[in-house]
Amino acid sequence: MTHNSRWAFALAVVATGTALCLSVLAGWQRGGTLPERLVWIALGVVLVVCAHLLPALVRAAPPVVRALAAALWAACMASACYGHATFFLLAQQHAGEARAQTVTAVVPITPSASGRNLTVVMAERVAVTRQLQFARMQRCPRDCSSVRARRVMLAARLDALDAEAEDIRRLQATDDRVTALREALRADPVTVRLAALLGTAVTRLDLLAGLMFAAVLEGVACLLWVLALESRHTVMGTTIISPVVAVPVVPDVTTPVMESVTKPDRELATVSYKSAPAAQVIVHDRDVRAVDDAPDVELARLAMEVAAGRLRATVADIRRHLSCSQARAAALRRQLAELSATA
Known part of the structure; x- marks a missing residue:
């Protein structure tokens, strides 16, 4: 590797x-x-x-x-x-x-002092305002001290309700700002x-x-x-050689040949050619070595595979198909190109 x-x-x-x-x-x-x-x-x-x-x-x-x-x-x-x-x-x-x-931790949210919401405070303010108006319209024949005291008490109560409503509005505005900041921080910047x-x-x-x-x-x-x-x-x-190689043979050539070659360090290798449209060349060898002395056989085999659409005429595919070296695949690619040009 x-x-x-x-x-x-x-x-x-x-x-x-x-x-x-x-x-x-x-x-x-x-x-x-x-x-x-x-x-x-x-x-x-x-x-x-x-x-x-x-x-x-x-x-x-x-x-x-x-x-x-x-x-x-x-x-x-x-x-x-x-x-x-x-x-x-x-x-x-x-x-x-x-x-x-x-x-x-940056903007703490604290509830109002009374714990009431703005709706309740405003409803009570309306009631106090009505009572104050009635107290101002009230006429006293003799002693008016009690009426004046009631008027002052209702006015003070109205001022307290206004202050409470303002505090609640301020807290709600702070809460809105915190909520908006939280929503902004939830999304990626x-x-x-x-x-x-x-x-x-x-x-x-x-x-x-x-x-x-x-x-x-x-x-x-x-x-x-x-x-x-x-x-x-x-x-x-590169170390795996296919033991079976199929090449096309011209149908008109019918010359059967049987050849036996004996070598001292190798077993008997028998090569047989048959005249048929789908003839095969079968090589039996225990050493399973590359057949480098048969370029025409490899070229014919590649031409048949490319014509049948089972192989692309690229160096990488030829190298993978024949398990040969890069130089050998490039040479066969050039021969295929020349063969297709002449055809």
Whole structure:
């Protein structure tokens, strides 16, 4: 494994581990009882792993399997992003509540002295005002001291009610300011300013940001696993030689040849050619070594695979298909290009 492939593998493991942690936390928060939480966690883990590894595992599969895997991969990605967005929104909500709790230490909210609300105070003020008006309209024939005392008492009571109402209004204004400050602290500062700039709601922008973070994480993890497994497959593929090689033979050429070659350090290798539209060349060898002395066979095989649509004429695909070196794959790619140009 090369240095770059090691880095790709390490980053892929870190990205998948992060996504799994998000799925575990989101499943734990979304479930009510313990069995429900465990099921949510298991579902999130399966979806994340499938979303990360499916693109790397089905690269060499037939087209029908790749199409089905692409549909399942899209569903897994959407489900994983939904779960991650749930975690991001709940985390933002918890952080906002923690920030809002710090406001009480800065602006304390104290109740009024009487503990009554403004509606009760204003109702009593109306009653006292009516009584004061009646006392002022009252006429006394002889001694007016009691009437004057009642008037003074009602006026003082009215002033006290006015002061109490003013205190309640001041406390309500303070409460409104604290409530507004708490609401402002519940939202992320960057999200609030960005929502004001874009002219949209803060909650909508929070949802879009959560989905974006989840999609970026899932996409990066998928790409890293593709790179990591591709590097491992390429390195391992250089020592694995397929024992069966199928090449096309021109139907008009009917020259059967049987050749036996005996070597001191190797077992008997028998090569048989048959005249048929789908003839095969079968090589049996215990050492399973590369057949570098048959470039025409490899070129014919690649041409047949490319014509059938089972292989792309790229250096990476040729290298993976034949398990050969980079230089050999590049040479075969040039020969294929020349062959298609002459055709």
